[in-house]
Amino acid sequence: MSGLAKRRLPAKLLLLLMLTNISESGVHLCAPDSVTLEESSKANITITSSFPVTQSAVLHLNVTYSSKWNYSSIITVPEQVLLPVNATSVSFDVKSHDVGQVTTYLLSNNSDLNSFPVRIRFMVVHSQALSVISQVIGWIYFLAWSVSFYPQVWENWRRKSVVGLNFDFLALNLTGFIAYSVFNIGLFWVPYIKEEFLKRNPNGINPVSANDVFFSLHAVLLCLIYASQAVVYERGGQKVSCTALLLLLIGWTFALVSLFLAVAKQISWLVYLYYFSYIKLAVTLVKYVPQVYMNYKRQSTDGWSIGNVLLDFTGGILSILQMILQSYNNEEWRLIFGDPTKFGLGLFSVVFDIIFMAQHYCLYRQPAQYEAVAEQQED
Secondary structure: OHHHHHHHHHHHHHHHHHHHHHHHHOEOEEOOOEEEEEOOOEEEEEEEEOOOOOOOEEEEEEEEEEOOOOHHHOEEOOOEEEEOOOOOEEEEEEEEOOOEEEEEEEEOOOOOEOOOOEEEEEEEEOOHHHHHHHHHHHHHHHHHHHHOOHHHHHHHHHHOEOOOOOHHHHHHHHHHHHHHHHHHHHHHHOHHHHHHHHHHOOOOOOOOOHHHHHHHHHHHHHHHHHHHHHHHOEOOOOOOOHHHHHHHHHHHHHHHHHHHHHHOOOOOHHHHHHHHHHHHHHHHHHOOHHHHHHHHHHOOOOOOOHHHHHHHHHHHHHHHHHHHHHHHHHOOOOHHHHOHHHHHHHHHHHHHHHHHHHHHHHHOOOOOHHHHHHHHHHO
């Protein structure tokens, strides 16, 4: 028996330490971070505590932000709710009136409760159905943009050649997606950055989601595959131009100088990450130009996959459509410009994709003259 008691002792000590930690840290409140309602609807909100309170607690719903000057025109919430003794949860009703956003913090002077306030963000939209449609569109354009990389890989493999695929585009595209990945990873995975974002935007929602991270990392991988194909396949004497190398040098120098400023605490790490998103946006502005010029110079789009263009065009159109639907549903048209990188990706991709489609289907439908001559000689 004595041996059994010795074996049980560590478990008892562990349980005692856990209870002590709970007592020292206080009771934690938990509530939904975000609640979405339609106009003129009701919702029941439940607040839970991590441990029963030893005395009743009054929870005040302190409104800190409203998209309209009078938050009661958007929603009706109680000023306070009572959490009874020994209770672990309490519920209250919310009624929506008009489209808008309201942010509240739960506050209490109860000594049992943890001092950290809990935020609840209420969003009233025109239609929940539109919210679902917007999410579906988001996944469709995410898939379209992700799959759009593969037709070019297939085209290169089929021809065993990268002639017609501009190397400046490859280099700029790789740099752009590396920068975009750094931005997405920082805002999605780094707790300090996420906390800094919420401090600067207490009423905002993190603009980076899991599919954004996957998309950017997937894009980097496919760009590296492009680069490896450029090494092993026929390239026709192509190389990265001095202009592209200069642009890359400027971009990475800007990133390096910004890193030193962040380390020296002259700028915040959040600002440093946003600089990477601007690098990606700048790359998107110029990366297609060399390919457009190369097609014009060769009077041909041979080697440049039209499948890539069509999927990219689909993703860009759906991306813009989603932002328009979200802006209408929330009556927040500034949402379109709230994520400049995402909006820029969609807009500029669509513009250049239209140019590529015009080149492929209208301007250069016939093979270039030198290609036709080469085919005749082979025959």
